[in-house]
Structures are given as structure tokens and as C-alpha cells.
Amino acid sequence: MTPLQPARGTHDLLPEDARRHRFIEDTAFRIAERYGYGEIITPIFEFTDLFTGTLGETSDVVTKEMYTFTDRSGESLTLRPEGTAGVARAFISNSLTTPLKLFYRGPMFRQERPQKGRFRQFHQVGIEFLGLETPLADVEAIAVGWQLLRTLGLGEKVQLQLNSLGDLDSRLAYRHALVEYLSPFRDKLSTESLVRLDKNPLRILDSKSATDQEIVAGAPLMTDSLTPEARDFFDQVMSGLTALGIPFTLNPKLVRGLDYYCHTAFEFTSTALGSQSAVLAGGRYDGLIARMGGARTPGIGWAAGVERLALSSGCEAPQSRPIAIIPMGDQVAALALADRLRTAGLAVDLGFSGNMKKRLSRAAEHKARFAVILGEDEMARGVAAVRDLDATTQEEITLSQLEAYLLHRGTE
RNA sequence: GUGGGUGUAGCUCAGUUGGUUAGAGCGCCAGGUUGUGGUCCUGGAUGUCGCCGGUUCGAACCCGGUCACUCACCCCA
Numbered sequence: 001m002t003p004l005q006p007a008r009g010t011h012d013l014l015p016e017d018a019r020r021h022r023f024i025e026d027t028a029f030r031i032a033e034r035y036g037y038g039e040i041i042t043p044i045f046e047f048t049d050l051f052t053g054t055l056g057e058t059s060d061v062v063t064k065e066m067y068t069f070t071d072r073s074g075e076s077l078t079l080r081p082e083g084t085a086g087v088a089r090a091f092i093s094n095s096l097t098t099p100l101k102l103f104y105r106g107p108m109f110r111q112e113r114p115q116k117g118r119f120r121q122f123h124q125v126g127i128e129f130l131g132l133e134t135p136l137a138d139v140e141a142i143a144v145g146w147q148l149l150r151t152l153g154l155g156e157k158v159q160l161q162l163n164s165l166g167d168l169d170s171r172l173a174y175r176h177a178l179v180e181y182l183s184p185f186r187d188k189l190s191t192e193s194l195v196r197l198d199k200n201p202l203r204i205l206d207s208k209s210a211t212d213q214e215i216v217a218g219a220p221l222m223t224d225s226l227t228p229e230a231r232d233f234f235d236q237v238m239s240g241l242t243a244l245g246i247p248f249t250l251n252p253k254l255v256r257g258l259d260y261y262c263h264t265a266f267e268f269t270s271t272a273l274g275s276q277s278a279v280l281a282g283g284r285y286d287g288l289i290a291r292m293g294g295a296r297t298p299g300i301g302w303a304a305g306v307e308r309l310a311l312s313s314g315c316e317a318p319q320s321r322p323i324a325i326i327p328m329g330d331q332v333a334a335l336a337l338a339d340r341l342r343t344a345g346l347a348v349d350l351g352f353s354g355n356m357k358k359r360l361s362r363a364a365e366h367k368a369r370f371a372v373i374l375g376e377d378e379m380a381r382g383v384a385a386v387r388d389l390d391a392t393t394q395e396e397i398t399l400s401q402l403e404a405y406l407l408h409r410g411t412e
Numbered sequence: 413g414u415g416g417g418u419g420u421a422g423c424u425c426a427g428u429u430g431g432u433u434a435g436a437g438c439g440c441c442a443g444g445u446u447g448u449g450g451u452c453c454u455g456g457a458u459g460u461c462g463c464c465g466g467u468u469c470g471a472a473c474c475c476g477g478u479c480a481c482u483c484a485c486c487c488c489a
Contacts (some may be wrong), residue, residue, distance in 0.1 A: 005479095008480075058487080059487085060413095060486075060489075061488070064413070082488090082489080108489085110488075113486090114482085114483095115485095116482080116483070117489085118487090118488075118489090125489095179453090192485090208417065208485075208486095280489070282487085282489090302489085305489035306489090357446070357447080357450080357451070360447095360450090362448050362449095362450090364450080365450085371448080371449090375445085392448090403429045
């Protein structure tokens with residue numbers, strides 16, 4: 001028998017963590033809604049080809065991290081490693097029309113070695129804005145992310161890095177220039193980067209090897225290879241961000257992991273996360289949907305890691321405040337009272353064990369707002385002591401009025 | 413996938429050069445006490461010392477393997 005523990009890189013979310021998790025997701029959706037986004041829920045697994053065809057042959061996500069399996073009918077299926085491919089597929093499958101703003105959330109799966117802020121089943125929230133090619137769409141999409149981070153209390157802890165990958169022509173030109181520059185350094189580059197030189201040279205830019213960085217320091221800048229059109233697009237994105245008061249820093253070495261990105265690439269990084277610093281990242285992917293076989297449809301989007309947001313934000317998820325009922329006498333009567341209050345929509349914390357003090361302190365731990373003490377004396381007199389745990393005041397209420405009283409106070 | 417660190421009670425951790433029935437604090441449970449926000453007192457339960465194998469008269473301790481966690485690389489949100 002296997003040990004009773006969760007599979008590697010997966011976790012149980014206990015109530016306290018789950019509350020934070022849901023709060024982050026809900027906050028993200030609430031904010032996206034203000035920008036006109038609607039939620040889309042796509043399947044957690046898709047045909048394997050969807051991912052191999054769209055994410056890029058060179059990405060590790062495809063080549064060695066996917067949870068791929070064959071079902072009983074012999075179909076190759078894959079647990080989604082990210083959200084955009086599924087949303088794009090849904091856009092085509094359902095013949096949706098643009099402009100379209102879609103929000104998604106849910107689990108993603110990658111078989112990586114777990115570490116801080118990185119898990120095999122992790123959760124993302126994300127948005128996709130389809131159909132507009134204007135740089136203002138990029139600005140607005142980034143604004144959604146910025147609002148989210150600020151709302152979660154991360155405004156000060158996070159930095160927006162911005163770059164442009166340019167259009168296809170710009171990209172090819174730059175790739176060429178970069179390879180040309182790097183080739184003379186072949187014997188000095190790290191072995192990883194040597195592989196990347198052929199496979200995905202842009203990746204060398206964000207290599208963490210010190211010697212690579214020295215070499216890269218003198219490399220031509222991506223922004224210098226932009227076509228005039230791409231340059232203009234990027235300028236408009238920057239001026240838009242400035243107009244909205246969103247601070248950013250240019251990072252000409254910022255690269256996107258997945259193949260389908262062009263033009264705007266951005267990444268909000270947090271210092272609270274060790275080496276997994278990207279907390280919300282995305283970019284423009286004008287070629288993706290056409291490449292999948294749909295009509296040519298530009299798009300911009302981002303995804304944020306819920307666990308990473310939870311790790312770096314100190315935000316407190318609001319908690320419901322129950323009414324604590326402390327029956328010292330007739331417990332059946334207390335149970336009935338609690339049930340009536342619950343039917344009326346109030347949260348009630350009913351404890352049967354421990355002495356008065358213990359129950360009161362437990363009520364405080366559970367963030368109860370009121371404690372209703374049903375002592376034998378009081379019940380004999382037909383009253384209950386209602387203690388306001390915030391104000392530490394207390395008054396006696398007759399049992400017949402108790403329900404109305406709590407309903408009134410509990411919703412004020 | 414590669415490298416480092418760590419695995420002892422629910423949690424945080426002690427545990428001497430290998431030596432009897434493996435400990436503490438906190439938490440938990442029961443009872444008592446104090447009627448009004450963590451009190452105090454008494455009592456109690458809980459461990460295959462991560463797992464498997466080896467060395468040894470004897471292993472929580474030494475060795476090998478394995479699993480898990482963790483940090484970094486790779487990659488990525």
C-alpha cells in the first residue's frame with residue numbers, strides 16, 4: 001500500500017488556505033468583470049495535439065513536463081499545462097466572435113520538480129482579450145493585472161517589467177542579429193546556452209550564468225531590431241501605461257517562455273518568492289489562433305499563479321463572523337435555536353464542550369461577533385445573555401425576542 | 413531531469429562517543445475550579461524515530477538504497 005500522502009507536488013488546501021485561495025480567485029474575477037470580462041470554464045484535459053501544436057516545439061513545458069495519457073479509446077490526452085491554448089480552442093470550437101474578453105481560473109499541471117512557489121498541480125487565474133490589435137488593448141489588459149495586484153496589497157512589492165518582442169519580421173531580424181553576435185563566444189557560453197543557441201537563442205538573454213550575462217551585456221538589443229510599425233506599437237503601449245499611472249521598467253532581456261508571443265511581453269515580479277519571481281505574466285499572441293486553424297485573431301492575455309499570489313501577498317481574506325451560542329443548560333433548546341438562526345441565514349457556532357471561559361475564548365478564536373450565553377439561571381428567567389465580543393458589552397434579551405434581535409444586529 | 417539540505421508525537425524541536433521501557437514545550441482529550449475573552453489544578457492518549465536493507469551482542473544515532481519535504485539549477489505563472 002502506498003503511503004497516505006498526496007502525490008508529489010500536490011497539496012491539500014485546508015480551510016484557512018482554501019479561503020485565501022478562493023478569495024484571490026474571486027478578487028481576480030471581480031476585477032476582471034469591471035473590465036468587461038466573462039468567465040469561461042474549459043476542460044482540464046484536452047487532446048495532446050492542442051498543446052504540442054501551439055506552445056512551441058522547443059518549450060520544456062511541451063517536451064518534458066506534460067501529464068499525457070492515453071484513454072481507453074486510444075486517444076492521447078493531456079492535463080492542461082496552461083490556460084491560453086484551451087481558451088483559444090474554445091473560441092474556435094464555439095465560433096465565438098470578437099471582440100471578446102474571457103477570464104479563466106483553475107488547476108494547471110506540469111511535471112516539474114517542486115520548489116518554492118512551484119507545484120505540479122498549481123492554479124492560475126488569467127484573462128484573454130481577443131480580437132483587438134490596438135496597443136490600447138495591451139494597456140488595458142495590463143491594467144487589469146495591475147489592479148488585481150494592488151487590490152491584493154502587492155502594489156508596492158511588485159515590479160512591472162516590459163519588453164516588446166516585435167512582429168514576426170522584427171523577431172527574425174533580432175534572432176539573426178543575436179546569433180551572429182553570440183557565435184564567436186561559442187566556447188565560453190554555458191552548456192545550456194550552447195544548446196539554446198540553436199534551439200531558442202532568445203532564451204540566452206535571461207540565462208542566470210554569470211559568464212553568460214557578461215557576454216549578453218554587449219549583445220544587440222531586441223528593441224533596436226523592431227520594425228518601425230512594431231516600434232510605434234510599443235511606444236503606444238508605453239505611453240498608455242504612463243497615462244494610467246502604471247509604473248514599469250523596460251527590460252530588453254525579458255523573453256516569454258511560450259512560442260506564440262509577439263509584440264508586448266510583460267511580467268510582474270515579486271521579491272517575496274525566491275527564484276520563482278514571476279507572479280503575473282503575459283503578452284500578445286496575434287498569431288496563435290490562426291496557427292491553430294481559426295480565423296486570424298489577435299489576442300493579448302496574462303496568467304497569474306494563485307499560489308504565488310498567496311505566498312507574496314499579506315492580504316487577509318475576509319471571514320464570516322458567526323454568532324457563538326454557549327449552552328450551559330438545555331442543550332436541545334440551544335440546538336433548536338441555532339437551527340432557526342441558521343435557517344434565517346446567520347452563521348452559528350455552537351459548541352457543546354468545555355467550560356464557559358473555554359467556549360468564550362474559542363468563540364473569539366472563531367471570530368464570533370456575538371456570544372449568546374444560555375445559562376440555566378437565564379433560561380429559568382426566560383432570557384439569554386448576549387455578549388458583544390467586539391465592544392465587550394453585554395445585555396439580557398428575552399428568549400422570545402432573541403431571534404429578532406440577533407437577526408437585526410447580525411445584519412447591521 | 414541535475415545538485416545541496418532535512419526527515420523523531422498533531423506542531424516546534426531535544427536526544428551525549430551506538431547501550432535498558434525515546435523526551436520536552438505547545439496543542440489535544442477527560443475531570444475539577446473560576447459564570448463572562450486564552451485562568452489554575454489533576455489526570456490521560458498519541459510515535460513502526462519516513463520506509464527497506466546492511467554493519468553490530470545491541471541502531472533514532474553508523475553504512476547503502478528508497479520515498480517525501482525543502483532550496484537552487486533547468487523551465488515557468
